Amino acid sequence: MNDTATRRGDADSVRRSVAAVWRIESAKIIATLTRAVGDFGLAEDLAQEALVEALDRWPQTGVPKNPGAWLTTVAKRRAVDRWRREERYEQRLASIARELEDERDDAAPWDPDHIDDDVLRLVFVACHPVLAREAQVALTLRVVGGLSTEDIAQACLTSTATVQQRIVRAKKTLAAASVPFEVPPRVDFGPRLAGVLGVLYLMFNEGYAASRGDSWMRLELGREALRLGRVLAGLVPDEPEAHGLVALMELTAARFPARTDINGDPVLLADQDRRRWDRGCITRGRAALRKVDALGRGRSSYALQATIAECHALANSIEETDWERIVLVYDALGRIAPSPVVELNRAAAIAMTEGPAAALRIVDAITTRGALPRYHLLPATRGELLSRLGRHEEARRDFESAAKLAGNERERDLLLRKAAAADLPH
Template sequence: MADPTGREAVAAVWRIESARIVGALARYTGDFALAEDLAQEALAEALVNWPREGVPRNPAGWLLTVGRRRAIDGFRRRSALDDRYAALARDLGEGGAPGEGDDVLWDPDQIDDDVLALMFISCHPVLAREARVALTLRVVGGLTSDEIATAFLVPTATVQARITRAKKTLAAAKVPFEAPSAQERTERLGSVLNVVYLIFTEGSSASSGDQLIRFDLAGEAARLARVLSRLMPDEPETHGLLALLELTAARFPARTGPDGEPVLLEDQDRRRWDRSAIGRGRAALARAEAAGRGLGAYGLQAAIAECHAVAASVEETDWDRVVILYEALGRLTPSPVVDLNRAVAVSMASGPAAALPIVDGLAGAKAFAGSHLLPTVRGELLTRLGRPDEARTELERALELCRNERERSVLQRKLARL
């Protein structure tokens, strides 16, 4: 009798184990693009077999076995009976379908290296940013093209094209499947961290659409950050990023009301904040600090998030410390966005009059071209300074630029109050 839970089991195993499966296949075949295709073929076969025959005792081993045997079939069809084929054949034997004895294929000592190599290849600097994000979510996160497209509100065909182009680019650049050396790892870690951060940012504050938070996307980024911190425990910024994501996500339960409308920080019920996430975030931040190498950009942002997490209210937040942390962040990674956030902190620590010149100095910054952020902050400062006509102009401009329907409702309420 067919097992109705088979398809659910396939989805669950794939989400958890896809990175290990693709990584192992890439190591065996030496071809990253081929490995991803083989893994997808194994997934398709599982979707047919598992509901009918039941879930195998070792689901991940089953998928890996199918993928490896598909690789052998491909080598045979191309008459590529070389050393690689011979080695694979010796490992697998000449059997057809995978059986219950396939546990031997899973090499726990190699798994971490495979996943680490997969993350660094998916985030390789040779790829465009959009391609890195799509490929990481596909081969490391295990998301389908449809899921990625839904998360970023783009057509599925666009996501598929990005993934295909990324694989062709990696092949053309002859990027080997291997964990980079210690020196290369340090140099390229920033690219990996940035991709995970971009995924989380889109999830935590959706750039468009009718939802403020895309919990699945933010959750996937947090999962990737946990994997990375485990794979590279000696790199403080992996812990810094994880701390930032945990501490930011801790506020999710209070960031929206029952109808999905955004709730501003000063209006949030802090009793609803996720204390477990705050604890995990503070522990990760402590690990980053314990390295004794100083906090990096993500660690500094996590320290700012910690200031909010431990404060009983907006008024009791240590805004002077937040300003200092933003100043340190600005020296480490100069950015108009950092300056804008510093201006907000300055307005809380010293008043809106002290912050307005900082905001005015950011006018014309390319980072805010087409963005509602700058006029939103300026409108808020002008409101607090008792200049409603100027504030209205800024908030109307922000409303014109904002693409997220939930954030637009906040701007409309601010305008109505004026």
């Protein structure tokens, strides 16, 4: 290999390292910077500038031992440079000094409503009620989840340009409203709780099944969403939806160890070695469901989805799963939180109880309505049903259509393998 090729390889390696650090550390970096500079939008700009500097310097110096701390330090230095230019240097330094004094004050009385978690503060800022729901989701996935605008567009089934516009407007709105970097008092949780739960749910889903990239899952993102969910449920012990979301994430995260093979390729539910499922997650998830029931207000959206996950967790195999109960739960979910995705998932359960023909009628009705035009799992599900009905040529076309829509490379490869298998003699 010549010197040019070697340098190019080193640069590619550094870019991969920077991308990995950003995926894992971006929320903590931006949260720390937001606390330091008091401006959400500025904090992300500074973090991005530090990222650019890392791409420039790390190929020469190597990746530092603590890359997250390096990025944070560089971003803070850039903040100081900005303050000098803006002639607010002494004012800002005084503010940081007071903050440091507060952090050293160990004699402060314990406050049960206070949480020393900058990332959770960041979530509450991004989910402030001055923002529309779509803006809350886009902004949180960007700055907390570390997703690109393309990733968010894929996850939200919309265009990249739309996501970019939402994020830019959201930052301007937060700045104009001077939204503080804090977890609000409990009396103010109500208007913001649904938004926070919603974005944690989307973060977890992106961790469970990455919408883009060459990894089937983003484990660090899913685990961070679960961690934040546990913290939030502790802050609002009387909110059943918080416990319901934790139950759903715990019971779903139980499958993480069995969802990929040794090569990182997807292992679907029917083929997973259930002995590898995390029994601790299952135990915690079922305990969270009991907390929902103890509050006596019934199971709503997240808890119903957790009920379905519990059915899978308790079954020894795909065949022994209580599919009849799952269909009934989907019926209930469809009444309180109707969506074409719920209908599609219900169709998959119907296929196990009434057969693929009955399920195909539901899927075709969704397609005819024009629902989920960018959702790759719609043609993927249809392909599975057609395969079971022996309609292999149609199944191949649907698997190929699903592969074209899939943003994740591992999932795309899986769908193309299914398309190729449908072409084989049967």
